[in-house]
Amino acid sequence: MSEDEIRKEEQIIERSKKDPRAFGELYEKYFDRIFNYVLRQTDDEELAGDLCSQTFVNALHNINRYEFRGFPFSAWLYKIAGNEVNKHYRKNKGNKIFSIEELKVRELIEQGTDDWDEEMITRVLQYMNELPTDMIQVLELRFFEDKDFKEIAFILDITESGAKMRTYRALDKLRTNFNLKVKYDG
């Protein structure tokens, strides 16, 4: 995100503090991303729609408290959305769901072997099922939402080194267990 874009967002936020209608511009800009982020963690469109709306309502409630901390505004929205999803699972006492697109899994794993097939995808998913939830959360934000580690740390309320460690551990295991090449950047 460029300096100019960040400054423009800051102006919209300042206007939104006085007039909530101004927030509509940010709503339109980030709705799809937040909706998809929530949908990936619920696998239920209706529920994702509700939680997404609640995310923006909460953002509007707390817009006066928002301070720029070197992250794009979207990071703050992701944080609120994550809290809303966690609240939902706490309330309903269900297992958290991660609904991952097949295409994204294929993007994550650069095909290093010839036997890349349905069975391999199933095995990768089984492996991901056994990973701790906090590791999956980091992987999701890193590879499916394209967030950098600093932003991930802010969204999940962890340290940057913690976010890196979780990602590298998960990817290392994936490489060793499946003999695959994995996109490995920091």
Add this chain to the structure above:
Amino acid sequence: MGKHEIRLRRQRMSARGSDRYRNYNAVLKQHSNEKRFKQITRIFTFLLLIALVVIIFMAITRWEKKQSKPTSKVNNHLVVTGYSSWH
């Protein structure tokens, strides 16, 4: 850490799918409703607190009055006793 379930989605999410849930007017309405509800709750809590303070104040005043009454009776008695002893 916690339990989770990984599901695979074959189809990519489309923008059209999310458009069904995009409604900023509804968000604005919910925001103003919740804001109003919070304000009313705040005012109600404030009034409740004031009422509580007034009740406590009144109770203390009554208790003080009650406490002061018996001492005056004793004084009167003493005065009377003192008067009768003159005769």
